[in-house]
Amino acid sequence: MLSLVPLRDLTPLGAALTAEGLPVDDLAQPGRRFFEAVDAHGTRIGFGGLEGAGQDQLLRSLVIDKAARGKGLGRALVAAMNDAARDSGAERLWLLTIDAADYFRGLGFADAERAMAPAVVTESLQFTTLCPGSAKLLMKRV
Secondary structure, three states: OEEEEEOOOOHHHHHHHHHOOOOOOOOOOOOEEEEEEEEOOOOEEEEEEEEOOOOEEEEEEEEEOHHHOOOOHHHHHHHHHHHHHHHOOOOEEEEEEOOOHHHHHOOOOEEOOHHHOOHHHHOOHHHHHHOOOOOEEEEEEO
16 A cells, blocks of 8 residues: 655655656746655655646656565556546646656556647656657556
């Protein structure tokens, strides 16, 4: 069982993302919601975030603590983030990835053309600046 706790202090998230070489430059910008993922014992296993509101939302800043990897918790975190997006009105969940496209395809995401992305994605710093143009864009209906 995995729970999402709204994150107020972005310092641990920033440290975890930096350690994995993931972007952190836009964490404090408005329009983002970040969560700490905790297991049934209240132990943090990772983080995740959503950007935007409405029908299209961007899944971002996913990271699983090294000690928690290999136990299916990444899959559980993505499912919990999917639920959080759906509960806030999302119909489609988008993400950008450099090297984890196959993993996310295995979780039901499909390749999407960058030219077809909605404004919540194309206007994000993830899309315009932080992720290279070679990053894969994927989408899933929630």
